[in-house]
Amino acid sequence: MATKNQKVEVNKDPAKQTVEPGAMVQKKPSDSWEPFASLREEMDRLFDEFSPAFWRMPLARQAFGPIREARGHVQVSPAVDFVEREDAFEMQAELPGLTAEDVEVKLSDGKVTIRGQKSASRDERNNEYHLSERSYGAFMRSFGLPKGIDEDKVEARFANGVLTVRLPKSQDAMRHEKRVSIKTS
Known part of the structure; x- marks a missing residue:
């Protein structure tokens, strides 16, 4: 230990630095084993692979596709947007x-x-496929109708691979809408 007015040599080369036996050494967070942190990172990684977009990819194969195909069942599910407009709800499916x-x-x-x-519209006679990721099969998606829909005026259009279903609000439902002002304190 150095005393007052005593010069102490400081070694700035990390390769030559030593620690005296019994000295307290503070570990960096990366040096310690944190089982819950590594478990959390692994769980986050797994959930990132199965994000909501993964399950709704338009007509794409699912991660378990080979299992389902072996049973003769391919699951496809179109991606859907459901939007509220002033006078109607609109659903678009890819x-x-x-x-x-x-x-x-x-x-x-x-x-x-x-x-x-x-x-399916492919010729498999020669079996020259090296990769096949396109999915074929039946799909069905159902959504609860919002209250106040005029069911007699519902329309559907199909263009450029997008189905648009327009669900007009009834006059009664639009009359009952009221914008509430927000006050600040």
Whole structure:
């Protein structure tokens, strides 16, 4: 230990630095083993792989596709946006590779349901495929109808692989809407 007015040599080369036995050494956080932190990082990584977008990719294979295909079942699920406008709700579903004739829209029991089927259109006689990621099969998605929909005026359009279903609000529902002002303190 140095005393007052005593010169102490400081070694700035990390390779030559030593620690006296019994000295307290503070570990960097990266030096310590933190089982819960590493578990959390691994869980975050796994959930990132299975994000909501993963489950809704338009007509894409799922991670468990080979298992389902072995049973003769391929699950496809179109990505859907559901938006509220001033006078209507609007639902848009991405359905690439389909036509209006391949899709059906129904209203029943307070739900709007879209269903359809994408058929395979490939020649597998020569089996020269090195990779096949496109999915084929039936799909169905149902959504609860918002209150105040005028079911007699619901319309559906199909263009450029996108199905748009317009769900107009009833006049009564639009009359009951009221904007509430927000006051500051």
